[in-house]
Amino acid sequence: MPVPFDLTLYFVTDHRQPIEQTVDITRAAVAGGVTMVQLRKPEAHGRQLLEEALALKAVLAGTGVPLIVNDRIDVAHAAGADGVHVGQSDLPAAAARAILGPDAIIGLSSVTPEEMAAIDPAAVDYVGIGPFAATTTKGDAGDALAIEGTRHACRLSPVRMVAIGGITETNAADVATTGVEGISVVSALSEASDPRAAAHRLRAAFETGRG
């Protein structure tokens, strides 16, 4: 069984920012209520990604907030991260489970009903579903699912769900009505003038909507 984790407010780092800035934003955002952190930098080589993962791990030490590495299972292993998040064009989740073991947190990006039906709950701990709305940080994210699409995906999913893509303080309460356990954001925190306050407001909005 994977270590316990809380999907309520899941910060995915902004690949356009240098690691020093990501570290500062992450520290503030966790102080404001972020419950999980994912390092995502698709253009980084393995050595750089490992160094950035270790920097974030140091920031998160003692907070109880898990560190997830996007795509690179080998980097997650080398960094001693808590898990990995894979997309449909990355290695299968089962490959991540085989390398990282039963305690790792393994997330999967999934959108279509076919992808939902193929999910193996033994390999996948949560699914990221999106984009909820239009997003600026991921060019290939596809059409927005909105409330109905997200709700439909939640009914199909055999595992826990987090919504991602275009989520802001304005729509976070709406997202909460779909059945997802949490919201995942990039720019709502990475571009916030005060990431700590922004995290607090995002979390409050989601929890209000959840009722």
Next chain:
Amino acid sequence: MPVPFDLTLYFVTDHRQPIEQTVDITRAAVAGGVTMVQLRKPEAHGRQLLEEALALKAVLAGTGVPLIVNDRIDVAHAAGADGVHVGQSDLPAAAARAILGPDAIIGLSSVTPEEMAAIDPAAVDYVGIGPFAATTTKGDAGDALAIEGTRHACRLSPVRMVAIGGITETNAADVATTGVEGISVVSALSEASDPRAAAHRLRAAFETGRG
């Protein structure tokens, strides 16, 4: 201890070619005397690289020629490849050993005396040294080492060595005089009109030079 391997003629696949072409070239080149194969496609996502590794593994089944995956330790693990080859900007070789275990073949690209001095023979089974001459298939390969530079690197290395970069039928005999155990080529096979005959000639040239 890693499985036995023979560095004499090491084919690194051409990332500019589709996998169907790579498979055909590999099959012919192995029939002509290739002793190791490395799948290198830096631009491929994990899922695609896994599929290509499995295709090459099928070609190599029963030949005794090991399959090495470039960079991605996780893909090497998922494919059941024989090992991985990492560069200085990839994950450390020790990370590969930790994931792939004692039987895996782990190669490292290394050039400078500082890089040579840092090699841990417990993690690294062979070093690829280069470029021997000017190369067209790797833009960031650096200045040519030529015979003297390669010979010097061989004296510094605590592990087995293979030369790479700009090696052809014309210079393969010269390379053999430097102390490396073998030659690694991309375009000398991937662009050959008859990869089987080209492999045979490359191997013969190297073995003649080795004396």
